Amino acid sequence: MNVLNVDVLVVGSGPSGLAAALEAHRNGANTVIVDSFARAGGQYWMQSNHGLERNDTQMQEGANFITNCENLGIKTITDAEVWGILPKYRVFIQQGLGDSIEIAARALVICTGAHDFVMPFAGWTLPGVMTAGAGQRYVKMYGKPPGDKIVLAGSGAFLWAVAATIVKAGGNLEAMVESNTNQFRLFGLIGRYPSRWTETRRLLSPVLRSGVQRLNGYCIDYAQGGDRIEAVKLRQVSNSDRVAGQELEMETDCLLVSHGFRPITEMTALLRCEHQFDTRKGGWYCKTDPETGATSIDNVYAAGEVTGVTGAQSAMIEGALAGLGVSEKLGLTRNGFKRKRARLIKRQLRTVRFADGLAELFELNKNAVPRIDDNTLVCRCEDVTWGDVLKSWDDGAQNLQAVKYWTRLGMGRCQGRICGVAVSRLLANQFGLDPRIFGFNHPRLPLRPVPVNVVHDAFAQKTCR
């Protein structure tokens, strides 16, 4: 097996990964990026195949950043997934269906980002129900909307971004359903941050112009359908446990849902970096030094949403800080890096304050989560129901790991990425507990399913040395 030796390996080529790589490269570190997608950019700077970037400012901004990195000679290995990391740091990736590639790196910068998380509800496994991010990616990559009567539901500023993508592509968005009723406070917050006005206008104006029906203070109750989703039942969020809100039903062939984002912590957790919990930052995230991006593990740095969900602007700054931090650690910094760091830290304070304000406004109220009953599937891979989870709780399973042993929840192909956060929150709501006490599912090698011969070849090599 070929071993590629580098100073810095950056995992993930979204805003934080690219910014980290750029900064490390500028300081003279031999830097390589790996990314699981076919093109660099991550989710925020996703690059379409349709020439859409010409009238998409965000995509264009990403294209410019990517081109800049390429022109400087920073190599991005795309279509490549990390499935294993061994100490000091041997990283195993599989590119496409090929053999493993080993990258030996003096230091790592983990920029794996986040994915949408969805609270379970009856009918959430029907085809046509997908995450809001999946819907947005569909439009950007396939060039058309994912349904003829789309309903977008959940909570968060991201709903606006997805709605904008859909209406700009000419899609028929039936309704945008936000469980919070904080519109005035939202505009108040944005009003205090003039640097965000352009971005806000870019997301809001196509949606407002399109005249899409917006329901505030409603949440999903359940979805109905035969082979595919046919309708979604919504209910008014009630602030009282006893008074039921108004209900309404909407026909739809595509329900896009987002209840927030979950940091993708498999790699940082595998490396045993210290993690912290904050529901406003997406649950469990990797703890980092805010000035350098250093994690609790030597020569492992992290930036972007994996260090707590605070948005793309902050991810970019965190990436640059981690790039500087890792360069300093490797003794590679150039003159003036301290000034640069100070400037970035100052900018970051304001960016994070804005992100915290948004997170507070869109915090998922426990009365705004979809209704579930004992028969609702909560683990999609292993078909574990909410009733199964409650029974395991009664039997003494008091954290996610124990629930997993009892019920197989989180043992399937998604490895608990989809159900883990949701079940912690559901249990916390049910028993009035703090969701952090349930812990998280510890990742194991291989991080992604790879053929056993690929694993064998990678490790057989190791024993021969």
Next chain:
Amino acid sequence: MITIYIDGSAYEVNEDVILGHVLHEVKSAKFGSSCRGLFCGMGICFECVVKIDDDSNRRSCMTKVYPGMQVKTNSL
């Protein structure tokens, strides 16, 4: 346009599109024994795994189409 085969039927699709998106549009395609659809669309949930040519468990949301690809949506 290129031709791909989904559960034995031929489909004309644009080059360079993602297989999972084609399967979502072709409404007859359901994933696995429990007939799931595209869910996370970004390689996280593994709901959309299919058999492509001789390889099982390929995430269709992470795979580009290529001419003549044979896709089996219920390969478990």
